[in-house]
Amino acid sequence: MTSVARVLIDSPLPQLDRLFDYAVPAELDADAVPGVRVKVPLRTAGRVVEGYVVERGEAETSGRPLSDLDSVVSTVPVLTPPLYALARRAADRAAGSASDILRLAIPKRMVRAEKAWLAAETPPVAAVPPEAAAWASGLLAGYPGLAEALAAGERLALDAPPRPSTERVVGAWAELLAAIAVHTLAAGRSTLLVVPDQRDEDQVLAALEGRAPEVVRDDARRSGPERYATYLRLLTPAPCIVVGNRSTVYAPASQTGVVVVWDDGDPLLAEPLSPGVHARDAALIRQELEGSALVFAGHTRTTDVERLVQIGWVRDLPAARRASPRVVLSATREGESRGARVPSAAFAAAREAIAGGGPVLVQVARPGYAPVLVCADCRTPARCRHCGGPMRARRAGAAPECTWCGRSAPNWSCTNCESTKLRMASAGSERTADELGRAFPNTRIIVADGEHPVSRVEHRPALVVATRGAEPAAVGGYRAVILLDGDRMLMAEQLRIGESCLRWWSHAATLAAPGAPVHLVGVSGPVARALATWTQPAYARAELADRVPLHMPPAVRVAALEGAVPVVEATLAELRTAVPSLGPEAVLGPVPQAEGGVRALVRFDYGHGKAVAEHLRAAVVAEALRARRARERGTRNTLRVRLDVPELDL
The missing domain is CATH 3.40.1440.60 (PriA, 3(prime) DNA-binding domain)
Incomplete structure (x- = not known):
């Protein structure tokens, strides 16, 4: 043979x-x-x-x-059997290719890094210091049964403590993740800590500093040789703690004891590249294959995790003592202008906090000075005459410019009424800083957004104006937090906008010092009540219950098909034949797309997932072969399939 x-x-x-x-x-x-x-x-x-x-x-x-x-x-x-099994299962579930997933998981080969690794000795298994192990056990004791559940390889949902750390300038959530990792490493097993972005990585690494002997940072932002050297280190049999972004869920760490996914509702954990497997789904597949523990932790609960809790696949593990920030729903009082951006109660809280010597956080929706401009006479949104993009102003009195192409329009005129007057429809972080600077003279103003990144602020009087997700940590916590533009955030036409707003506001609220007020301005309804009572899991349950009769994700799975009209229609017809249990209401569309072709959505139960994925994958392969045979006629593969799209966007 x-x-x-x-x-x-x-x-x-x-x-x-x-x-x-x-x-x-x-x-x-x-x-x-x-x-x-x-x-x-x-x-x-x-x-x-x-x-x-x-x-x-x-x-x-x-x-x-x-x-x-x-x-x-x-x-x-470099391709271990567990990693191939994970890539194969994840690709099959998403109707994609295993090689696409391995391209995300395995860095490109770097010869020098490989030679250095081959010449180096295998690192010894480092022992966790006794004081660090005792510290970790003390934090885990705040969640009765957590240590036993980790050892048993359970799937858990944890609500992280909503406060800053009392020891370091990090959130208490980062110390909880660090404690789980240190406890697991002390038991001789590896931990994967999957977080959305670099700011979260920095907090977790700061919480682990001096407490864990072997911490590996798996970050796509590093150079190629560093990434490959890190990957080779993970192939050695020595357990370690791995901290990284969404691709870390595939890290081939030795003897994995637990995978922790922090804030799975953050869109950065959704893989944009084909086949688009979310880190949450990859972690679930990995836990099923390897039998390690799995923890979903966050300040809020996504409907995806809540669905798993409801069906018993994930266990909700509450803390021994329930804690919550002091949230105040602020609205304009009698006698105040209805257009007042900061109500008197929130204004008084900020003034009191600054007088007490502490910083104040003001969260706004968008960066810049005036991110949205409209006609002052007819209120028609200002658009660029060249590309149709929205117009903005960088500062007071500046000529409007397009946010898409960057062209300036000093002689702008309205396409509807030909007026040349503009009005600022919203205030960005810089305009808010100007307004607050006039209201609080002799007070330091700090702007924190994408163009002005700030990681931390000291404990002294200051007004920190930050966009959502860019809020810096404060030494000792903020003495007041004011959440502005909540009504504008909720107006976005997205299925999960309520979840997203609750997550943004909850993260900002947890930066407040214990007992400090958190003012949510101008918002009422279920999302505001969930924040005020700190019952985010209950909000997720209500959202999930509302989506079940409407067949909205995550109550059902959704596949998106894009391509030429005959190809999409033929694929849908074959899918109905192959999976006859799909009802007529399962398909939405097809509808024409701006770039040509059509797009259709297919909604199906989780029990039909395997059959639907296999058929759609077969259709993609068949279309690829047909396009290859007809390549000399100028045709190409026009069928694109993506499963588990988060939004029903036709």
């Missing part, structure tokens, strides 16, 4: 998403082990491509001649 290597080719072509058998020449037999990178000939393309050896075996007795492996790129087995 001929020895063969079964290779997964690294290619975006959907028809190549399977294992190919290649004969192993005698000179490559010792190096072509499972997991290594290889180069193989691709007959259909007449070229050599890269891939991974997934397994070794014997050739089938089909009489078909096999091509030989061309070469072994590296003798380091």
Whole structure:
């Protein structure tokens, strides 16, 4: 029997998403082990491509001649069996290719970093200091049964403590994640801490500093050699703590004990690249395959996690003592102008906090000075005459400019009434800072947004005007928090806008010092009540209950199909035949798209997920093959499929 290597080719072509058998020449037999990178000939393309050896075996007795492996790129087995199993399962669930997921999980090879790793000795297993282990056990005791659940490999949903740390300039949530990681490392197992962005990474690393002997930062923002060196370190058998962004969920850490996903409602944890597997879904698949513990932690509860809690797949583990910030729903009082942006109660709280020597946080919706301009006479939104983009003003008296193409329009006129007068429809962070600077003379004003990043502020009088998500941490916490523009945030036409607003406001509220007031201005209704009573899981339950009869995600899964009209219609017709339980209301569309073609949405129950994913994947492969055969006529693959889209946006 001929020895063969079964290779997964690294290619975006959907028809190549399977294992190919290649004969192993005698000179490559010792190096072509499972997991290594290889180069193989691709007959259909007449070229050599890269891939991974997934397994070794014997050739089938089909009489078909096999091509030989061309070469072994590296003798380091970078594709571990658990990682391939995870990539395969995640890709199949999302109707995608395993190679697309591995491209996100495995960094590009860097020769120098690889040689240094091969020459280095295996790092010893570092012991957790006894005082750090005692500190971690003390924090975990705040959640009765948490330590036992981690050891048993359970799936948990935790509501993080809503306050700043009393020891370091981080949130108490970061210390909770650090305690889970230190406790797991003390038990001789690895921890994956998956957080949305670099600011969260910095907080977790600060909480772990001096408490954990082996912390690895897995960050896509670092250089290629650093990323590859980190990946090679994770292939060693020594347990460690891994802190990183969404791709960290695939990190091949040794003896994984727990995967922690922080703030799974943050859109940064949703993978934009094909096949678009959310870090939450990848973590669920990994936990099922490996049996490690899984923790979803946050200040709010997404409807996705709440659905898992409701069906019993994830267990809600409450804290021993329930804590919440002091939230005040501020509205204009009798005698005040209805257009007042900061009501008297919130204004008085800010003045008192500054007089007491502490900083005040003011959260606004958008950056800039005047992010939205309208005609002063007819209120028609100001648009650019060149590209149709919205107009903005960078400062008072400045000529309006387009936010899309950047063109200035000093001679702007309204397309509706030909007026040349503009009105500011909203105030950004810079205009708010100007207004508050006049109201609070001799007070330091700090702007924190995308153009002016600020990580922390000292404990002294200051007004910090920050956009949502850019709020800096304050030493000792803010002495008052004012949440502005809440009504404008809720006006966005998105299915999950209520969840998003509650998450933005909750994160800002947790930056307040214990007992400090948090004023939510001009908002009422279920979202405001959930913030005021600090009952975010209850809000998620109510949202989920409302979406069930409407067949809205996450009560159901949703697949989006885009492509040429005949291709999409044929795929939908075949899908109805293949899955007859899909009712007529399951398909929304197709509707025309601006760039051509049509788009349709398919809603289906979770029980039909496997059948729907398999059929849609088969349709994508069939369309790719058809387009390849007709390539000389100028056609191309026009069918694109994506599962688990978060919004029903046609």
